[in-house]
Amino acid sequence: MMILVDAMGGDNAPDAVIKGAVRASKEIKSDICLVGNEEIINQKVKEFYGKDKIEEVASNIKIHHTTETIEMEDTPTVAIKHKKDSSMVVRI
Numbered sequence: 652m653m654i655l656v657d658a659m660g661g662d663n664a665p666d667a668v669i670k671g672a673v674r675a676s677k678e679i680k681s682d683i684c685l686v687g688n689e690e691i692i693n694q695k696v697k698e699f700y701g702k703d704k705i706e707e708v709a710s711n712i713k714i715h716h717t718t719e720t721i722e723m724e725d726t727p728t729v730a731i732k733h734k735k736d737s738s739m740v741v742r743i
Contacts, residue, residue, distance in 0.1 A: 655677075658687030659720050659738040669695050669705070674711035683709075687738040689716040717741050 656672055660667045662699040665687060672683050685705065687694055692714055693704055701709045721730040731740055 652679050652681045654683045655715075655742045656683060656685055656713075657742045658685040658692055660719075663690055665695055666699075670699065672712055673700070673705075673709050676711050681711070683712045684715050685712060686715045686729045686742040687717055688720070695743045715741065 653742060654675075656668060658668045658672075661668065665685075668685065672685055676683055696702055696705050697706060702708050705712045705714060717736050717738045719734040721727075721734055721737045721739050725734070730737070734740060
């Protein structure tokens with residue numbers, strides 16, 4: 652089973668999402684896919700764990716790169732229609 656997680660969404664993202672995924676990766680047997688900006692995610696991995704890529708921290712975590720982000724100010728229906736490469740839309 653693959654668990655898809657919107658790495659760029661929610662309060663304290665992507666920090667809390669990355670830390671939660673790493674913690675979960677040690678407790679579950681499923682693969683985890685963080686959906687979001689790969690550069691930002693890997694910068695945070697370097698900051699938190701001293702590794703260049705998330706796969707070096709947990710082998711069952713992968714990243715699906717996206718280039719857009721839905722912001723709080725965006726109208727949901729418009730954002731979903733126009734931001735096709737956002738982490739939220741790709742994950743869905």
